[in-house]
Amino acid sequence: MSLLVQKFGGTSVGSIERIEVIADKLAGFRDKGHELVIVVSAMSGETNRLIGLARELQEQPSAREMDVLVSTGEQVTTALLCMALHKRGYAAKSYNGAQVRILTDSAHSKARIKEIDDKAIHADLKAGNIVVVAGFQGVDENGNITTLGRGGSDTTAVALAAALKADECQIYTDVDGVYTTDPRVVDGAKRLDRITFEEMLEMASLGSKVLQIRAVEFAGKYKVPLRVLSSFTEGPGTLITLEENAKMEAPVVSGIAFNRDEAKLTVIGIPDTPGVAAHILGPISEANIEVDVIVQNVADDKTTDLTFTVHRDDMLKAEKILLSLAKELGVREVRTNDKIAKVSVVGVGMRSHAGIAAKMFSALADLSINIQLITTSEIKISVVVEEKFLELAVRGLHSAFGLDEAK
Amino acid sequence: MSLLVQKFGGTSVGSIERIEVIADKLAGFRDKGHELVIVVSAMSGETNRLIGLARELQEQPSAREMDVLVSTGEQVTTALLCMALHKRGYAAKSYNGAQVRILTDSAHSKARIKEIDDKAIHADLKAGNIVVVAGFQGVDENGNITTLGRGGSDTTAVALAAALKADECQIYTDVDGVYTTDPRVVDGAKRLDRITFEEMLEMASLGSKVLQIRAVEFAGKYKVPLRVLSSFTEGPGTLITLEENAKMEAPVVSGIAFNRDEAKLTVIGIPDTPGVAAHILGPISEANIEVDVIVQNVADDKTTDLTFTVHRDDMLKAEKILLSLAKELGVREVRTNDKIAKVSVVGVGMRSHAGIAAKMFSALADLSINIQLITTSEIKISVVVEEKFLELAVRGLHSAFGLDEAK
Numbered sequence: 001m002s003l004l005v006q007k008f009g010g011t012s013v014g015s016i017e018r019i020e021v022i023a024d025k026l027a028g029f030r031d032k033g034h035e036l037v038i039v040v041s042a043m044s045g046e047t048n049r050l051i052g053l054a055r056e057l058q059e060q061p062s063a064r065e066m067d068v069l070v071s072t073g074e075q076v077t078t079a080l081l082c083m084a085l086h087k088r089g090y091a092a093k094s095y096n097g098a099q100v101r102i103l104t105d106s107a108h109s110k111a112r113i114k115e116i117d118d119k120a121i122h123a124d125l126k127a128g129n130i131v132v133v134a135g136f137q138g139v140d141e142n143g144n145i146t147t148l149g150r151g152g153s154d155t156t157a158v159a160l161a162a163a164l165k166a167d168e169c170q171i172y173t174d175v176d177g178v179y180t181t182d183p184r185v186v187d188g189a190k191r192l193d194r195i196t197f198e199e200m201l202e203m204a205s206l207g208s209k210v211l212q213i214r215a216v217e218f219a220g221k222y223k224v225p226l227r228v229l230s231s232f233t234e235g236p237g238t239l240i241t242l243e244e245n246a247k248m249e250a251p252v253v254s255g256i257a258f259n260r261d262e263a264k265l266t267v268i269g270i271p272d273t274p275g276v277a278a279h280i281l282g283p284i285s286e287a288n289i290e291v292d293v294i295v296q297n298v299a300d301d302k303t304t305d306l307t308f309t310v311h312r313d314d315m316l317k318a319e320k321i322l323l324s325l326a327k328e329l330g331v332r333e334v335r336t337n338d339k340i341a342k343v344s345v346v347g348v349g350m351r352s353h354a355g356i357a358a359k360m361f362s363a364l365a366d367l368s369i370n371i372q373l374i375t376t377s378e379i380k381i382s383v384v385v386e387e388k389f390l391e392l393a394v395r396g397l398h399s400a401f402g403l404d405e406a407k
Numbered sequence: 408m409s410l411l412v413q414k415f416g417g418t419s420v421g422s423i424e425r426i427e428v429i430a431d432k433l434a435g436f437r438d439k440g441h442e443l444v445i446v447v448s449a450m451s452g453e454t455n456r457l458i459g460l461a462r463e464l465q466e467q468p469s470a471r472e473m474d475v476l477v478s479t480g481e482q483v484t485t486a487l488l489c490m491a492l493h494k495r496g497y498a499a500k501s502y503n504g505a506q507v508r509i510l511t512d513s514a515h516s517k518a519r520i521k522e523i524d525d526k527a528i529h530a531d532l533k534a535g536n537i538v539v540v541a542g543f544q545g546v547d548e549n550g551n552i553t554t555l556g557r558g559g560s561d562t563t564a565v566a567l568a569a570a571l572k573a574d575e576c577q578i579y580t581d582v583d584g585v586y587t588t589d590p591r592v593v594d595g596a597k598r599l600d601r602i603t604f605e606e607m608l609e610m611a612s613l614g615s616k617v618l619q620i621r622a623v624e625f626a627g628k629y630k631v632p633l634r635v636l637s638s639f640t641e642g643p644g645t646l647i648t649l650e651e652n653a654k655m656e657a658p659v660v661s662g663i664a665f666n667r668d669e670a671k672l673t674v675i676g677i678p679d680t681p682g683v684a685a686h687i688l689g690p691i692s693e694a695n696i697e698v699d700v701i702v703q704n705v706a707d708d709k710t711t712d713l714t715f716t717v718h719r720d721d722m723l724k725a726e727k728i729l730l731s732l733a734k735e736l737g738v739r740e741v742r743t744n745d746k747i748a749k750v751s752v753v754g755v756g757m758r759s760h761a762g763i764a765a766k767m768f769s770a771l772a773d774l775s776i777n778i779q780l781i782t783t784s785e786i787k788i789s790v791v792v793e794e795k796f797l798e799l800a801v802r803g804l805h806s807a808f809g810l811d812e813a814k
Contacts (some may be wrong), residue, residue, distance in 0.1 A: 016463040050483065054490055056423040061490040068501050069486035072479035076457065079476035083464045086472075094475050098505060099550050143506050 001033040002167035003125070007135065007157035010044035011174055012231035013077050022231065023084035026130060030090055035125045037164060039135040039157040040081055042073025063108035067137070067147045071097065074134035074153070081132050092130040095121070097137035097145065102156065104138035104146045111138055111146035113155070116163035133160060154215035162222035169219065169226050170237075171211060176230035177238035178203060178210055180403040181256040185394050188404025192254060194239045197226075199254045202346040202380045216240065252349035252356060253401040256394050260341040260387055262292060263315035264372070266307040267322055269332025277306060279329060283321050289314040293342070293375050293384065303332070307373060309384065312338050340372065341390040344382040345397055357381050363400035369393050408440040409574035410532070414542065414564035417451035418581055419638035420484050429638065430491035433537060437497055442532045444571060446542040446564040447488055449480025470515035474544070474554045478504065481541035481560070488539050499537040502528070504544035504552065509563065511545035511553045518545055518553035520562070523570035540567060561622035569629035576631050577644070578618060583637035584645035585610060585617055587810040588663040592801050595811025599661060601646045604633075606661045609753040609787045623647065659756035659763060660808040663801050667748040667794055669699060670722035671779070673714040674729055676739025686736060687713060690728050696721040700749070700782050700791065710739070714780060716791065719745050747779065748797040751789040752804055764788050770807035776800050 006026075013019050029036055050070050054061045061069075078094035085092035100121065104111035124131050135153025138146045148155050154171055161169035177191040178200065195203070197220035201213060210228055219226040219240065229237030270276050277296060284291060294308045310318050315338055322334045350356040360381055364371060369392065373384035385393055398404050413433075420426050436443055457477050461468045468476075485501035492499035504511075507528065511518035531538050542560025545553045555562050561578055568576035583598060585607065590596040602610070604627035608620060617635055626633040626647065636644030677683050684703060691698060701715045717725050722745055729741045757763040767788055771778060776799065780791035792800055805811050 016460060019464070053423060053483075053487060057426070057487060057490045058494050062493050065486040065489045065493075065501055068489075068503070069483055072482050075479050076460075076476055079472040080460060080464060082472045082475075083461055083468045086469050087465050094472055096475070096552075099552075145503075145506075 001035070003035040003037070003164060004029065004168055004170060005037045005039065005157050005161040005164065005166045006170045006172060007039040007153055008041070008172045008231060009153065009174075010041040010047070012172055013040055013081065014044035016080070019077075019080050019084050023081065023088055025231075026085065027088050027090055030130060036130045037121060037125070037160055037166070038081065038130060038132045039153055039160060040074060040077040040132060041135050041153045042070070043077055046073040046076070064144060067108045067145045071134070071137040071145050071147055074136055078132045078134045082130075085130055085132075090130055091128050092132055093124050094132045094134070096134045097156075098139040098143070100133060100160075102138035102159070104140055104148070106140040106142070106144065106146065108144075109147055110149045111140070113138060113148070113159045116159055118163045121160075121164060152212070152214075154212040155218055158215045158218045158222070158224055158226065161224045162218070166224070169224050171215070171226065171228050172231040173210060173228060174231065175210060175228070176233055176235045177228055178240075179255065181394055181398050182258070185258070185391050186256075186398045186404060188398065190403060191235075192238050193236070194241055195254055196348050197240055197242065198379055199346050199348055200240050202344065202377075203255055203257050211240075252353045253345045253347035253403065254349070255346050256397045256401070256403065257344045257346055258341060258390060258394050260390060261311055262309040262340060262342055262384075263312045263336060263338035264307060264309050264340050264384065265315065265318055265322060266305060266335040266337075267326075267331050267333075268305050268335065269303045270306060271330055272302060272304040276304070276329065280306060280322065280325060281308070283325065284308075284310070284318055287317060287321060289318050289321075293373055293382065295373050295375065309340070309342070309373075339387045340384050341387045341393075342382055342384050343390065343393045343397065344380050345401060346380045348379050350381075351378055359400060360397060363396050364393060367392055367396045369396075408442070410442040410444070410571060411436065411575055411577060412444045412446065412564050412568040412571065412573045413577045413579060414446040414560055415448070415579045415638060416560065416581075417448040417454070419579055420447055420488065421451035423487070426484075426487050426491050430488065430495055432638075433492060434495050434497055437537060443537045444528060444532070444567055444573065445488065445537060445539045446560055446567060447481060447484040447539060448542050448560045449477070450484055453480040453483070471551060474515045474552045478541070478544040478552050478554055481543055485539045485541050489537075492537055492539075497537055498535050499539055500531050501539045501541070503541045504563075505546040505550070507540060507567075509545035509566070511547055511555070513547040513549070513551065513553065515551075516554055517556040518547070520545060520555070520566045523566055525570045528567075528571060559619070559621075561619040562625055565622045565625045565629070565631055565633065568631045569625070573631070575634055576626065577634045577636055578622070579636055579638040580617060581638065582617060582635070583640055583642045584635050585647075586662065588801055588805050589665070592665075592798050593663075593805045593811060595805065597810060598642075599645050600643065601648055602661055603755045604647055604649065605786055606753050606755055607647045609751065609784075610662055610664050618647075659760045660752045660754035660810065661756070662753050663804045663808070663810065664751045664753055665748060665797060665801050667797060668718055669716040669747060669749055669791075670719045670743060670745035671714060671716050671747050671791060672722065672725055672729060673712060673742045673744075674733075674738050674740075675712050675742065676710045677713060678737055679709060679711040683711070683736065684713060687729070687732060688715070690732065691715075691717070691725055694724060694728060696725050696728075700780055700789065702780050702782065716747070716749070716780075746794045747791050748794045748800075749789055749791050750797065750800045750804065751787050752808060753787045755786050757788075758785055766807060767804060770803050771800060774799055774803045776803075 082092040082094045101117045103115040135156040179189045183189040226240040292309045369389045371383045489499040508524045510522040542563040586596045633647040699716045776796045778790045
């Protein structure tokens with residue numbers, strides 16, 4: 001008998017029929033004697049419907065009132081799921097963020113959880129209830145409704161699991177776990193039984209968007225065992241843990257991540273003086289453009305080239321800023337390219353194994369794929385290549401690192 | 408400069424366009440220097456949509472979870488109205504029932520207000536905000552969301568006006584005030600400038616459904632000046648006050664109310680022994696059937712007849728109960744009739760004026776309308792007539808009591 005915190009997203013509770021399916025699932029867990037705290041999102045489409053109403057009124061509605069508005073979506077789901085459980089003869093009780101009380105700071109629409117009161121939920125569990133909590137929301141010290149931002153229901157689940165000292169936090173999604181790479185690109189992609197928090201962070205931020213990064217960070221920080229499973233099929237999913245895979249023959253590389261949302265900007269012929277990178281990237285960040293890869297090459301003695309990547313949607317905006325700086329800084333040229341893709345190998349194992357980079361580059365060379373940029377971290381090596389080579393590169397690397405062998 | 412509590416119902420806030428219209432209206436009041444506390448209902452259709460979702464799951468969903476579910480409707484409106492006010496440059500802040508805190512008992516779906524905390528709202532008003540409160544909802548001592556039942560937003564408004572010591576509580580509806588009778592029946596029906604709480608109660612309970620009875624009782628009890636106005640047209644509406652109309656030539660009769668929702672049941676030949684009425688009406692009330700008019704006639708020395716009216720939907724149920732009692736009590740016959748209508752003249756003035764009843768009965772006699780039942784109270788005389796005479800009776804009485812003269 002375990003205390004489980006389980007999170008179901010908007011698709012899993014997107015209709016009355018789906019809510020009935022989830023209720024059946026929960027009844028099964030309860031019958032096995034588990035104590036259940038269920039975190040739910042708004043029914044799919046509902047949050048967008050509410051945002052649509054607000055946008056009819058204002059381009060930029062008050063963040064406080066947006067939170068009041070959209071937080072109703074999750075509250076509706078909690079009530080409906082409780083009814084579905086009652087119908088099956090199970091005691092269940094709903095909570096919104098204020099009722100739990102999930103205390104946050106006052107940063108509306110992107111609030112951070114400060115404290116969770118676990119008394120009422122523990123009492124309800126003891127009384128035999130399945131507790132159903134509205135995800136994504138909290139309340140500040142003055143009683144204002146706050147939200148954690150989109151996808152914040154994952155964070156609610158992890159934070160509740162930490163506060164309640166749950167045995168496991170289970171995130172139900174539309175995939176049955178974390179894969180070595182995207183199965184739509186590589187047929188032989190395998191579900192991982194386990195993955196470390198660090199690897200998961202790299203996989204998530206690089207485009208295998210199974211979990212919200214913030215929830216993974218949170219789970220790592222509070223040592224909450226986190227599991228990703230499918231709402232729709234049975235299976236053990238993928239466990240995200242602190243420990244590396246203990247097996248001797250543990251693979252060095254856990255997976256191949258990729259991302260084709262980025263565009264590349266290169267500033268050529270920058271006078272090579274101190275502070276010039278800050279001069280260029282400062283205005284970009286002030287314009288709220290997130291920069292991913294940054295590489296600086298010295299082209300000759302007096303000038304340097306700076307290349308960085310941003311989200312494709314931001315490329316034109318970034319280019320405009322660079323052009324306005326160009327004259328002031330005396331640069332030769334600004335080049336942009338949105339036909340690129342980033343491919344990464346991720347693995348905690350590579351910390352203790354030399355030669356991963358060499359193996360990666362030679363695998364790409366064998367496929368005649370030209371590498372445009374390289375960046376590395378302790379557990380990840382990323383390259384930027386022409387977009388048309390993306391699938392070829394992912395498949396080649398997946399195979400080169402032995403990921404698509406029979407399990 | 409006054410402190411006004413204004414309530415807008417579901418139709419008035421039924422779309423973004425309508426919310427914009429209300430926001431313009433409020434901006435106008437604010438410009439005149441009034442302090443505003445606005446109570447809103449759910450957008451029309453929303454409560455029914457939510458109830459529909461619940462009914463897909465369960466016939467009789469948990470009352471607690473129904474309150475969690477439907478209370479979201481009003482919360483959505485508060486946020487949208489605040490956004491519309493912000494757009495116009497007015498400071499505004501939303502509150503749900505728990506945030507105010509409107510403390511109620513724990514009777515989910517029909518909770519009664521126990522206490523309202525006025526501190527936060529007063530502080531917000533002082534800071535220049537228009538305060539927008541979700542109607543129809545509160546919170547019990549344990550933090551559970553409660554609702555006051557359908558139409559409860561009127562009660563929220565009156566209770567807030569009482570707690571805040573507002574100068575006036577204004578209920579905006581789709582009619583521009585209380586009329587001497589239903590304008591759809593009598594062309595010459597006139598809007599009343601003022602009416603007493605008692606008259607309003609009689610008018611409301613008799614079918615001129617402008618305001619929730621409970622809200623009127625509440626307003627009378629706490630001496631809150633209440634005004635009914637139209638959301639869509641300009642005008643002073645009708646003020647509901649404690650004082651009778653002070654003018655010398657005040658009309659004796661304020662209005663003609665009517666109701667065609669009732670059915671009549673007559674039990675004939677009841678042995679005339681003490682307690683027999685209780686014997687008959689006890690089981691009716693235990694079956695949750697509300698009885699309106701009750702009249703008992705002595706038919707001969709040993710038996711009596713008892714007639715009463717119930718809602719038409721309850722007639723067959725009531726008849727079944729009476730038939731099951733008939734044998735036990737030894738009554739001769741049970742008759743039912745659902746082709747009846749009740750017509751009433753209402754007026755505080757009739758307390759001090761004799762002859763109102765005589766005038767009423769002779770007006771009906773002039774029209775050859777047979778009176779089936781008569782009941783009287785201090786400020787009301789009601790008769791039950793054949794349904795087909797309803798319009799004729801209402802028009803005749805409206806004219807006989809001088810209500811359709813030019814103002």
